[in-house]
Amino acid sequence: MKPTDISAPDYFHKVVDCQWACPAHTPVPEYIRLIAEGRYSDAYMINWKSNVFPGILGRTCDRPCEPACRRGRVEEKPVAICRLKRVAADFKDDIKQRLPRSAPRNGKRIALVGGGPASLTVARDLAPLGYHCTVFDADPKAGGMMRTQIPKFRLPDSVIDEETDYILSLGIEFKGGQRIDSMKQLLAEGYDAVFVGSGAPRGRELNIPGRKEAASNIHIGIDWLSSVSFGHTDKIGKRVIVLGGGNTAMDCCRTARRLGGVDVKVIVRSGFEEMKASPWEKEDAMHEDIPILNYMVPIAFTHDNGKLTGVTFQKVRAEYDAKGKRSLVPAGEPDVTIACDDVLVAVGQENAFPWIERDCGIAFDKWDMPKVDPKTMASTHPKVFFGGDAAFGPKNIIWAVAHGHDAALSIHRLLSGEDVNERPLPEVHVTSQKMGIHEWSYDNDISPEKRFKVPHRDKVIALKDIRAEVELGYDVKLALGEAHRCLNCDVQTVFSAPLCIECDACADICPMDCITFTENGEEAELRGRLKAPTPHPDQDLYVSTELKTGRVMVKDEDVCLHCGLCAERCPTGAWDMQKYLIDMVHAGTSCPSKRRSAA
Amino acid sequence: MTYIAKPRFHHPGLKKNALGFTHRDYEGKISTLCAGCGHDSITASIIEACFELSIEPHRVAKISGIGCSSKTPDYFLGNSHGFNSVHGRMPSVLTGANLANRDLIYLGVSGDGDSASIGFGQFAHSIRRGVNMTYIVENNGVYGLTKGQFSATADRGSKSKKGVMNTDNAIDLVAIALQLGATYVARSFSGDKRQLVPVIAGALQHKGAAFIDVISPCVAFNNHAGSTKSFDYVREHNDAVNRLDVITGRDPITVDYAPGTVQIVEQHDGSRLALRKIDADYDVHDRVAAQAFLQKHAAKGQIVTGLLYVDPEAEDLHSHLNTVDAPLNSLEAQDLCPGSTVLDKINASLR
Numbered sequence: 001m002k003p004t005d006i007s008a009p010d011y012f013h014k015v016v017d018c019q020w021a022c023p024a025h026t027p028v029p030e031y032i033r034l035i036a037e038g039r040y041s042d043a044y045m046i047n048w049k050s051n052v053f054p055g056i057l058g059r060t061c062d063r064p065c066e067p068a069c070r071r072g073r074v075e076e077k078p079v080a081i082c083r084l085k086r087v088a089a090d091f092k093d094d095i096k097q098r099l100p101r102s103a104p105r106n107g108k109r110i111a112l113v114g115g116g117p118a119s120l121t122v123a124r125d126l127a128p129l130g131y132h133c134t135v136f137d138a139d140p141k142a143g144g145m146m147r148t149q150i151p152k153f154r155l156p157d158s159v160i161d162e163e164t165d166y167i168l169s170l171g172i173e174f175k176g177g178q179r180i181d182s183m184k185q186l187l188a189e190g191y192d193a194v195f196v197g198s199g200a201p202r203g204r205e206l207n208i209p210g211r212k213e214a215a216s217n218i219h220i221g222i223d224w225l226s227s228v229s230f231g232h233t234d235k236i237g238k239r240v241i242v243l244g245g246g247n248t249a250m251d252c253c254r255t256a257r258r259l260g261g262v263d264v265k266v267i268v269r270s271g272f273e274e275m276k277a278s279p280w281e282k283e284d285a286m287h288e289d290i291p292i293l294n295y296m297v298p299i300a301f302t303h304d305n306g307k308l309t310g311v312t313f314q315k316v317r318a319e320y321d322a323k324g325k326r327s328l329v330p331a332g333e334p335d336v337t338i339a340c341d342d343v344l345v346a347v348g349q350e351n352a353f354p355w356i357e358r359d360c361g362i363a364f365d366k367w368d369m370p371k372v373d374p375k376t377m378a379s380t381h382p383k384v385f386f387g388g389d390a391a392f393g394p395k396n397i398i399w400a401v402a403h404g405h406d407a408a409l410s411i412h413r414l415l416s417g418e419d420v421n422e423r424p425l426p427e428v429h430v431t432s433q434k435m436g437i438h439e440w441s442y443d444n445d446i447s448p449e450k451r452f453k454v455p456h457r458d459k460v461i462a463l464k465d466i467r468a469e470v471e472l473g474y475d476v477k478l479a480l481g482e483a484h485r486c487l488n489c490d491v492q493t494v495f496s497a498p499l500c501i502e503c504d505a506c507a508d509i510c511p512m513d514c515i516t517f518t519e520n521g522e523e524a525e526l527r528g529r530l531k532a533p534t535p536h537p538d539q540d541l542y543v544s545t546e547l548k549t550g551r552v553m554v555k556d557e558d559v560c561l562h563c564g565l566c567a568e569r570c571p572t573g574a575w576d577m578q579k580y581l582i583d584m585v586h587a588g589t590s591c592p593s594k595r596r597s598a599a
Numbered sequence: 600m601t602y603i604a605k606p607r608f609h610h611p612g613l614k615k616n617a618l619g620f621t622h623r624d625y626e627g628k629i630s631t632l633c634a635g636c637g638h639d640s641i642t643a644s645i646i647e648a649c650f651e652l653s654i655e656p657h658r659v660a661k662i663s664g665i666g667c668s669s670k671t672p673d674y675f676l677g678n679s680h681g682f683n684s685v686h687g688r689m690p691s692v693l694t695g696a697n698l699a700n701r702d703l704i705y706l707g708v709s710g711d712g713d714s715a716s717i718g719f720g721q722f723a724h725s726i727r728r729g730v731n732m733t734y735i736v737e738n739n740g741v742y743g744l745t746k747g748q749f750s751a752t753a754d755r756g757s758k759s760k761k762g763v764m765n766t767d768n769a770i771d772l773v774a775i776a777l778q779l780g781a782t783y784v785a786r787s788f789s790g791d792k793r794q795l796v797p798v799i800a801g802a803l804q805h806k807g808a809a810f811i812d813v814i815s816p817c818v819a820f821n822n823h824a825g826s827t828k829s830f831d832y833v834r835e836h837n838d839a840v841n842r843l844d845v846i847t848g849r850d851p852i853t854v855d856y857a858p859g860t861v862q863i864v865e866q867h868d869g870s871r872l873a874l875r876k877i878d879a880d881y882d883v884h885d886r887v888a889a890q891a892f893l894q895k896h897a898a899k900g901q902i903v904t905g906l907l908y909v910d911p912e913a914e915d916l917h918s919h920l921n922t923v924d925a926p927l928n929s930l931e932a933q934d935l936c937p938g939s940t941v942l943d944k945i946n947a948s949l950r
Binding site for chain 1 (some may be wrong): 602603605609633635642789806816834
């Protein structure tokens with residue numbers, strides 16, 4: 001193998017698994033260390049800069065970071081990254097003084113359609129640079145789906161208000177209750193750029209027999225949730241069936257339990273394991289006495305005199321073909337009808353752009369989705385950008401934030417006369433953490449603790465009040481314990497071959513057998529010769545240049561604890577622990593490119 | 600010195616031996632020696648050898664004297680018996696323990712000061728008597744704990760860190776062990792685990808006095824230019840006569856070597872060593888030739904390593920003395936005092 005080029009910004013970035021997996025690339029270990037130090041406001045600001053909604057995401061994020069967390073490969077469970085983010089938000093001081101000041105207006109006007117996480121991110125990035133941002137939303141308050149679709153017992157209004165206010169206070173014009181009905185008209189108003197962050201607002205229908213007849217007791221999940229959120233709906237029948245297996249279904253069933261549903265069931269087509277809902281959301285639902293029945297396909301709504309009486313299901317089982325593709329085939333058992341008073345349909349969401357005229361210069365693909373460049377978020381119209389669920393269909397908040405950052409950068413480059421497709425490289429800092437002979441500026445002692453549980457409100461009380469937040473969040477002590485579980489994967493093991501005397505001290509001390517001194521070879525073959533071969537070939541090998549004996553040092557990054565013992569036991573300082581920090585490029589943080597023309 | 604304890608987490612894919620242990624289960628406390636000390640590599644090699652042989656930790660007694668090397672038993676086999684004895688007195692403590700309980704595996708760990716100076720006589724007699732043990736000298740040629748004076752194994756003409764030349768002649772412990780009748784004699788290098796681990800494993804299986812001289816650079820006081828025990832010097836002057844593989848269990852020999860280059864040595868207890876010859880003329884069963892070979896190469900400044908001598912039919916002190924088979928602590932009063940009838944018989948035989 002060729003010697004590893006550790007100066008490539010991506011190499012060490014990949015080692016920080018959580019940050020690499022996060023769409024917004026939040027520097028997770030950096031803020032977890034700050035939480036451990038009790039510097040909650042500092043931890044919050046790192047998050048705020050990167051993911052814009054730390055308090056909201058700390059309660060609702062889909063957490064792509066956690067399955068990626070190295071701790072999950074070392075022991076049973078990853079670090080509770082998401083809930084630590086909430087800790088930063090819960091315990092911070094007043095941070096208003098730390099927010100950016102609005103710059104003098106630069107005369108450029110941006111229209112943002114939809115007041116959800118994507119648009120707010122774009123506005124947050126652009127307003128401090130002097131852009132005049134106008135956010136339009138059909139609802140009276142900002143927040144979009146975060147406000148309308150996520151139940152208050154998971155995400156209280158106060159948290160949404162606080163974090164949307166931070167953004168709106170940057171001098172952003174928010175036009176609530178104003179739905180945009182025509183893209184043409186909007187473009188005609190002379191905005192310099194338009195950002196579409198209007199989400200995926202349409203719940204998918206379930207057109208099976210009885211749907212029309214029993215319509216008054218069959219509700220589309222997301223519409224029903226938003227109606228509950230605005231207080232238009234405040235009760236539901238005693239027996240409720242929720243159809244669908246995603247996070248919306250979980251929100252629906254738990255909300256139903258709080259509005260009078262006593263016998264609430266979730267029924268899914270697929271197997272329990274394949275459900276789209278996050279495992280923790282399924283757990284929370286089941287904890288509230290909601291059974292999840294699987295392998296049942298709804299085939300008809302039964303009704304009597306226009307009143308829903310139940311749902312009939314066909315029982316199926318999963319069959320896998322040679323390629324591993326799953327199909328659901330009838331199990332051969334008799335159909336079952338389950339009686340109920342109401343049904344909530346949460347079988348997916350769709351985009352809908354009836355308001356974008358198809359001849360206004362924005363091209364749509366065969367699925368009737370706008371053609372959007374995943375890197376720049378640009379549509380085929382030079383002034384129109386997309387982001388969030390509006391761009392590529394339903395994802396989640398953190399993806400919307402990531403899209404927002406990218407779109408804001410594109411808009412800034414466009415309006416500065418720069419090439420939108422040219423993306424500046426991120427700034428990377430690599431700094432030694434050595435403080436003394438065996439002292440480091442991070443805590444390298446590895447905590448053996450198992451993941452700490454987040455305290456929950458008593459179930460009886462929680463089910464009585466739809467606005468009572470179920471999760472109470474970590475207290476300071478639990479947060480400290482959980483923060484210590486972080487392996488500091490951003491503190492990198494950096495090796496210098498010319499200093500190495502091949503004494504084997506590092507290979508001997510490494511608790512995870514990550515380090516091997518051996519002859520070089522092709523990757524696949526070399527992997528087999530490691531002290532402890534890994535089952536994760538996607539994790540990189542760090543290969544040194546040739547050493548004095550003709551061998552090379554090979555470090556398998558897979559399960560490195562970043563404990564620094566290799567560096568502590570190295571007599572020559574060939575190993576050093578260096579903190580890697582990457583500043584993702586946001587609008588305004590990068591140097592203007594050389595080719596910048598006078599704009 | 601490292602302040603934190605070595606994390607208990609280990610690689611999820613770690614190999615397990617016949618007892619279900621990983622090599623981590625053979626570790627001891629974290630080393631307090633200087634970073635990069637050759638002794639730590641010997642520690643790791645002992646761990647590896649015991650792991651590979653699936654030795655039950657409670658069957659090992661590790662006995663040492665005083666010095667950097669003699670501290671190391673704290674760093675391996677944390678679940679074994681241990682005795683950190685007086686300076687230079689490891690061999691007699693070990694001999695005593697061995698006589699009392701022959702069922703344990705005896706691992707004597709010593710250094711060049713402990714064995715070639717204060718304990719030179721002790722070393723000589725334990726070898727001479729053929730105590731069944733593995734006697735490892737972690738040989739760095741200096742007194743590390745007292746900041747780097749030459750020890751008795753420092754070569755004449757080698758330079759101290761301060762630049763002073765050693766004018767005394769060196770004691771070659773391997774030559775002496777050969778002369779005194781050790782039945783398994785090897786020399787190795789802490790920086791070459793591929794050689795060292797099987798050499799230790801072979802010694803642990805050997806029934807008789809097994810002696811291993813391991814050159815182990817002192818990174819703090821003897822790893823500079825002019826030293827003959829530095830990493831660089833040993834690597835440049837290492838003349839390995841053979842490579843060893845220890846064959847555990849009854850498995851057929853699957854090591855793939857060119858024909859004629861491998862010699863299988865079957866020891867008394869049925870354990871087998873596969874020796875891959877590097878020097879075709881070297882005969883591992885010829886004690887006299889081995890001594891001559893060593894001296895010839897030493898005169899040329901070469902450090903001969905590998906398994907230098909093995910007597911597969913070796914006997915140990917217990918067979919010389921015709922002692923009782925059972926450990927003394929398992930003998931009941933009846934065994935120890937067989938009664939007046941037996942005494943009468945003995946008395947009658949002496950009349």
